[in-house]
Amino acid sequence: xxxxxxxxxxxxxxxxxxxxxxxxxxxxxxxxxxxxxxxxxxxxxxxxxxxxxxxxxxxxxxxxxxxxxxxxxxxxxxxxxxxxxxxxxxxxxxxxxxxxxxxxxxxxxxxxxxxxxxxxxxxxxxxxxxxxxxxxxxxxxxxxxxxxxxxxxxxxxxxxxxxxxxxxxxxxxxxxxxxxxxxxxxxxxxxxxxxxxxxxxxxxxxxxxxxxxxxxxxxxxxxxxxxxx
Amino acid sequence: xxxxxxxxxxxxxxxxxxxxxxxxxxxxxxxxxxxxxxxxxxxxxxxxxxxxxxxxxxxxxxxxxxxxxxxxxxxxxxx
Numbered sequence: 001x002x003x004x005x006x007x008x009x010x011x012x013x014x015x016x017x018x019x020x021x022x023x024x025x026x027x028x029x030x031x032x033x034x035x036x037x038x039x040x041x042x043x044x045x046x047x048x049x050x051x052x053x054x055x056x057x058x059x060x061x062x063x064x065x066x067x068x069x070x071x072x073x074x075x076x077x078x079x080x081x082x083x084x085x086x087x088x089x090x091x092x093x094x095x096x097x098x099x100x101x102x103x104x105x106x107x108x109x110x111x112x113x114x115x116x117x118x119x120x121x122x123x124x125x126x127x128x129x130x131x132x133x134x135x136x137x138x139x140x141x142x143x144x145x146x147x148x149x150x151x152x153x154x155x156x157x158x159x160x161x162x163x164x165x166x167x168x169x170x171x172x173x174x175x176x177x178x179x180x181x182x183x184x185x186x187x188x189x190x191x192x193x194x195x196x197x198x199x200x201x202x203x204x205x206x207x208x209x210x211x212x213x214x215x216x217x218x219x220x221x222x223x224x225x226x227x228x229x
Numbered sequence: 230x231x232x233x234x235x236x237x238x239x240x241x242x243x244x245x246x247x248x249x250x251x252x253x254x255x256x257x258x259x260x261x262x263x264x265x266x267x268x269x270x271x272x273x274x275x276x277x278x279x280x281x282x283x284x285x286x287x288x289x290x291x292x293x294x295x296x297x298x299x300x301x302x303x304x305x306x307x308x
Contacts, residue, residue, distance in 0.1 A: 052303045055303070056296075056299065056303075059295070059296075059299060063287050063292065063295060064284040064285070064286060064287045065284045067284070067287050067291065068284035068285070081291050081294070081295075084291075084295065085294070085295050085298050088295065088299060089298065089299070089302050092299070092302060092303070093302075140236050140237070141232070141233065141236060142236070142264075142268050145264050145267050145268065147267065148271055148274070152274070152278065153278060153281075158283075161278070161282070162282070162285065165278070165279060165282055169279075180279075184276050184279050184280055185279050185280065185282070187280065205240065205241070208240055209237075209239065209240040212239070212240055212243075212272050212275060212276060213236070213239070213272065215275050215279070216268070216271050216272045216275045219271075219275055219278075220271070223271075
């Protein structure tokens with residue numbers, strides 16, 4: 001309690017950096033972003049001083065991305081929501097321990113990925129293990145290649161593309177999916193991905209290669225020239 | 230470098246992480262192998278499409294529950 005009082009007293013000495021514009025009446029949860037994207041460290045510093053509005057701004061900024069991440073890993077809406085919620089609550093509870101040697105977002109992604117993985121392991125205990133070695137090269141060679149024709153991004157409407165991506169990623173084995181999502185969707189580095197998942201760098205690279213090739217193969221059915229959309 | 234070698238290195242090649250010698254070897258192979266060129270291009274496009282995909286807006290009910298939980302936690306901590 002004393003600790004909380006101290007934080008609040010300290011917070012009062014610092015001007016809050018986001019509550020310059022009143023909350024929207026139509027959406028009371030939404031705090032307007034009054035600052036540019038590269039102000040993340042200012043928001044984190046303010047949140048560490050106890051400015052709850054600054055933390056709420058960080059949540060507003062990243063909630064959709066974190067939900068996409070937890071959804072991509074768990075492929076289960078209930079688990080994804082729980083994982084997202086716990087990730088934000090834990091990041092708030094442990095904010096003081098965040099050393100700022102990486103972006104706050106990267107740190108948050110690691111927490112959210114772990115929350116999502118925990119739920120995935122619970123739901124599919126026999127289907128998911130990052131400890132298992134990946135198979136050999138034999139099955140990697142693509143077969144029946146065909147030109148994809150004009151840019152798929154122009155051929156498909158955004159919602160249709162979302163459905164296609166969701167369907168193909170859903171069919172990817174979880175241990176490949178997790179690595180792909182962290183590396184290619186969240187754009188973590190190989191080292192950050194290895195650290196987040198507690199696996200070696202060669203293991204990340206090996207799974208990423210397979211994930212990419214498998215996804216290419218799955219997308220082929222939608223994107224190949226003459227495919228019925 | 231043969232086709233199998235290209236497939237093995239495709240990820241590092243796309244990420245620009247191949248050393249110069251391996252990169253040159255791979256690109257020499259691509260000049261003569263239409264199939265490998267297609268796989269490289271399509272794999273690169275696969276990565277780009279996922280990387281560029283925008284997150285869909287958080288469903289209202291999910292957002293509302295998140296912020297309720299958050300406010301409870303913030304309130305609890307400030308008391």
